[in-house]
Amino acid sequence: MAISSGGGDSDEVLSEINITPMVDVMLVLLVVFIITAPLMTNAIKVNLPDTDVTVQIEEPKKPVVVSVDEQGRIYLDEDEYSLDVIESELASRKALDPEIRLNLNADETVPYGTVAKLMVLIEKAGIQRLSFITEKQT
Secondary structure, three states, rough: OOEOOOOOOOEEEEOOOOHHHHHHHHHHHHHHHHHHHHHOOOOOOOOOOOOOOOOOOOOOOOOEEEEEOOOOOOEEEOOOEEOHHHHHHHHHHHHHHHOEEEEEOOOOOHHHHHHHHHHHHHOOOOEEEEEEEOOOOO
């Protein structure tokens, strides 16, 4: 953007923009916001009543992750188990935590029969909460 200096015959163009006033205004606004921001949070003073201590709500427990990789190997969290012993391991974990939750991750190349057998073993172990983990298709 070129600004003419107002002379009639002059071909001289003033091409510099003075940004100092704009910087000054921005710094003043910044200082104003820094000073007023803490004052906005303390709007109303309230004396809260005293009460008895209540029971704290527990964080939900992290679910156990059951994974089946492309070779058909089965993992509980990060420990590998065979299909033969997975039911007893799941039953012992169910005995420790009756509200156990499972997340099932199975590779898409794993035959359905392996996943179906695993689901039957999960049901035989008495686990009611099972989620399937998938990825969003793009």
